[in-house]
Amino acid sequence: MFGNLGAGEIIIIVLVILIFFGPKKIPEIAQGIGKGMREFKKAMRDVEDGLKNNDSQSTAATPQKTLEPKSEGVKIPEVMQQQTKAPEENKQI
Template structure:
């Protein structure tokens, strides 16, 4: 079953479901470990964004070089 069908079939978690999920996460990892996990997640997202910016810049630079060589 694909993701969209499962979301439509089961719906998004409501208030009580989210509370239970957060409670279970607190039980599994503990209050001291969650900030460390959040920091790691933030660093990972930042690295991913930086990598996508670098790739986009490389593609734009190559496109500019191709356009300059075609014009000459």
Template sequence: MGGLGAPEIILIIVAILIMFGGKKIPELMKGLGRGVKEFKDAQNGETNTANTTTTTTTEDKTKV
């Protein structure tokens, strides 16, 4: 008594899918994973020393 059974878990999953849609769920899980990782790192006293950089390239398009 008081635990979650299969019908309750299925109902929760369906409600989440209706609220957020199928395309948004992977993004939410990715963010949640990052948050959990940062939390664990903070608990262990570790700092993130990796620099995250993004590079963009532009192509020089000239008319011939």
């Protein structure tokens, strides 16, 4: 958590903070940091929930394409039949 800091360095840092801010101000600072962290975590959760809801809504709103069984008597539309005829049959005068 503190990288390469040992126990001695951490104790010195805590003592400097105690001398600099004083014993009365440290609890107030800790409370402010705690509130800030709670608000940040709550905002992160709200964003994640919003993204999950958007993903689930878009997935639910998109209908899945179902495949129907192929029928044996496939009918070709008239337009397709005209295109498959020989070129001399397609000529219109």
